[in-house]
Amino acid sequence: xxxxxxxxxxxxxxxxxxxxxxxxxxxxxxxxxxxxxxxxxxxxxxxxxxxxxxxxxxxxxxxxxxxxxxxxxxxxxxxxxxxxxxxxxxxxxxxxxxxxxxxxxxxxxxxx
Amino acid sequence: xxxxxxxxxxxxxxxxxxxxxxxxxxxxxxxxxxxxxxxxxxxxxxxxxxxxxxxxxxxxxxxxxxxxxxxxxxxxxxxxxxxxxxxxxxxxxxxxxxxxxxxxxxxxxxxxxxxxxxx
Numbered sequence: 001x002x003x004x005x006x007x008x009x010x011x012x013x014x015x016x017x018x019x020x021x022x023x024x025x026x027x028x029x030x031x032x033x034x035x036x037x038x039x040x041x042x043x044x045x046x047x048x049x050x051x052x053x054x055x056x057x058x059x060x061x062x063x064x065x066x067x068x069x070x071x072x073x074x075x076x077x078x079x080x081x082x083x084x085x086x087x088x089x090x091x092x093x094x095x096x097x098x099x100x101x102x103x104x105x106x107x108x109x110x111x112x
Numbered sequence: 113x114x115x116x117x118x119x120x121x122x123x124x125x126x127x128x129x130x131x132x133x134x135x136x137x138x139x140x141x142x143x144x145x146x147x148x149x150x151x152x153x154x155x156x157x158x159x160x161x162x163x164x165x166x167x168x169x170x171x172x173x174x175x176x177x178x179x180x181x182x183x184x185x186x187x188x189x190x191x192x193x194x195x196x197x198x199x200x201x202x203x204x205x206x207x208x209x210x211x212x213x214x215x216x217x218x219x220x221x222x223x224x225x226x227x228x229x230x231x
Contacts (some may be wrong), residue, residue, distance in 0.1 A: 033213075037222075043224070045205065098144070100158075
């Protein structure tokens, strides 16, 4: 079965510090996409970053970067220089057969 | 670009009535759209996948006759909750897949969600 696991229900970080959110997944596919989505209190799902499995280079988007370890099936998200606006639920998702498989989410709290 | 408009954003209805939720892709054609349900503090639960011009594919445990999905055009999918009951109260989110796998534009865009309260 294809699964996505986020083992951290909640994380907190001091403003301006760096935090890493964990995500592991399981699939028998060799080519797939991985995503991190942010869901703020408004509940609008916002794409944070996308990684294509066949690309070895880790994706980056400004303060957001991933550590993609294909062999270990790990896809962690690093947020640098955390800001108050980063407070949200973060979901890891895997695109399997053109359908998203979701992790349970991690609530990120930013301490001012 | 790649905007999905979902309406209404919130709705309150009486038990036994039906409610229709619309999901429109504004600047791209969405061959495939997805409908999710999200309970408080939980992840998204896929209800069904709709493809333009064909019947929706429902996930196991989702009642087809209660949650009617129509995807009549490449830009519009609707979810109708029929004979709604309090247990149907939830947050419903639509999503549209855009682009082709392997393309730079490939991904999923989400509507802003609909909070349904059945009283």
